Amino acid sequence: MGPRVVFVHGIGGPREPDRERALWSEALATGMRAAGHSSLAARLSAGGPDAPVCSFAYYADLFSRPQAQGAGDVPLEEDAAEILGGLLVEMVAALTAEHAGSDGPRDGRWVTRGRVLAHARGQAAPAGQAQGTLSVVRRALNVATTLMALKPWGGVARWATPRLMVGDLAQVARYLARGERDKDGLSLDQRVGQRVRDALGDGPAVVVAHSLGTVVALEALHHHGAGTPLLVTLGSPLAMRTVVWPRLVPQPPSAPERVARWLNFWDRDDIIAVRPRLEHDMRANAAGVLPESARIDSDGVWVHSAGKYLAQPAVAGPVAEALSRTGPGAVR
Numbered sequence: 001m002g003p004r005v006v007f008v009h010g011i012g013g014p015r016e017p018d019r020e021r022a023l024w025s026e027a028l029a030t031g032m033r034a035a036g037h038s039s040l041a042a043r044l045s046a047g048g049p050d051a052p053v054c055s056f057a058y059y060a061d062l063f064s065r066p067q068a069q070g071a072g073d074v075p076l077e078e079d080a081a082e083i084l085g086g087l088l089v090e091m092v093a094a095l096t097a098e099h100a101g102s103d104g105p106r107d108g109r110w111v112t113r114g115r116v117l118a119h120a121r122g123q124a125a126p127a128g129q130a131q132g133t134l135s136v137v138r139r140a141l142n143v144a145t146t147l148m149a150l151k152p153w154g155g156v157a158r159w160a161t162p163r164l165m166v167g168d169l170a171q172v173a174r175y176l177a178r179g180e181r182d183k184d185g186l187s188l189d190q191r192v193g194q195r196v197r198d199a200l201g202d203g204p205a206v207v208v209a210h211s212l213g214t215v216v217a218l219e220a221l222h223h224h225g226a227g228t229p230l231l232v233t234l235g236s237p238l239a240m241r242t243v244v245w246p247r248l249v250p251q252p253p254s255a256p257e258r259v260a261r262w263l264n265f266w267d268r269d270d271i272i273a274v275r276p277r278l279e280h281d282m283r284a285n286a287a288g289v290l291p292e293s294a295r296i297d298s299d300g301v302w303v304h305s306a307g308k309y310l311a312q313p314a315v316a317g318p319v320a321e322a323l324s325r326t327g328p329g330a331v332r
Helices: 017-034 038-046 078-100 108-124 133-147 162-176 188-200 212-221 306-310 313-324
Strands: 004-008 053-057 206-210 231-234 262-266 291-295
Touching: 004 017, 004 188, 004 212, 017 038, 017 053, 017 306, 017 313, 038 313, 053 188, 053 212, 078 133, 078 162, 133 162, 162 188, 162 212, 188 212, 206 212, 206 306, 206 313, 212 231, 231 306, 231 313, 262 313, 306 313
Parallel strands: 004 053, 004 206, 206 231, 231 262, 262 291
Antiparallel strands: none
16 A cells, blocks of 8 residues: 545535545646656556555545535534634734735725725624624624625636625534534544544555645544654644634643644635634644744636645655655655
C-alpha cells in the first residue's frame, strides 16, 4: 500500500464523498505536476497499487436537519447563535481594516466598497442586550446581503443567496458551541471529530484540511497516536480571536505533538481566512513545530475553494515531498 493522504473538508452542504475525494485528488495532482512531481501526479490520477491512498473524512451530513433549508430555518442553540454573531463581526471588522489599509487607487469603486463595509459592520455589531437567536440570524442575513454586494462574494460566487452564506457560516458556530447532543449524549463536534479520527486510522498520514476542516483536524490530531509527517491547512479560520481561537480544544491552542511539519496557506481574497498567520497565535509542540504560513493568490470570484488551493504548486509540492518520504510504500 502506498503513502496515505487524509482530506478533511470544510463548510458546505451534503456532498458525495467518493466524488469529492476524486476531485480533491485530481486538483492535488494538477498542483503536483506544476511543482515538478509529474510521476507522482500520474500515479495519483491513475490510481493503482503504487498510488497514494487518499481518504476523504466526510461529516457534512451531520449538520443536516430534516426540512431545514438554511441557517434561517435551523433553530440555533443560544451559544451557537452568539458565536455566529461574533463570527460575522470579526469577518466584517477584518475586511474593513483591510480596506482602510489599502494602498491601492482610491477611485469610485474604492469609496463604494468602504461605504458598503461600514454599513455591514454596523449591521454586524451587537445591538445592546441579547435579543434572541432569531434576531441574531436575521442580523446575519442582513450582513450577508450587504457583503454579497461586494466582489468576490456576490454574483456567481458559491453563495448564491445570503441564506446559503449564513447557513454555511452557522456550521462553524454549531461545531464550536459543543452542543446538539444525540441520543447517546455525543455533541455535534464529538460526532464530527469521530468521523475524522476514523479516517485517520491507526497509521501515519499526511493531512490536508480546508476551512472548518482545519479546526476539526487540529482537534482530532491532538488525539492521534500515529505520526503526521505533514499537516496542511487551507483557508483556515483557526486564529479568529473573537469566536474560534478561544474555543479550540485543548487550550491554549498548539500544534499537535505528533505533527512533524505544519504548512498553512491563505488567499488574499479568502473571506474565511481571518488572521491568516497562524504562527502568531499557536504554541509550538514539544518538537518546536509551529505553522508556517504563506499567501497564495488564485483567480476567479470564489477563492475559498479546496480545489483552487490544492492546484497551487506551493501547496501540492510539499505534499508530494512528504509522501515520497512516508512509510514502506514511499514513492522513489
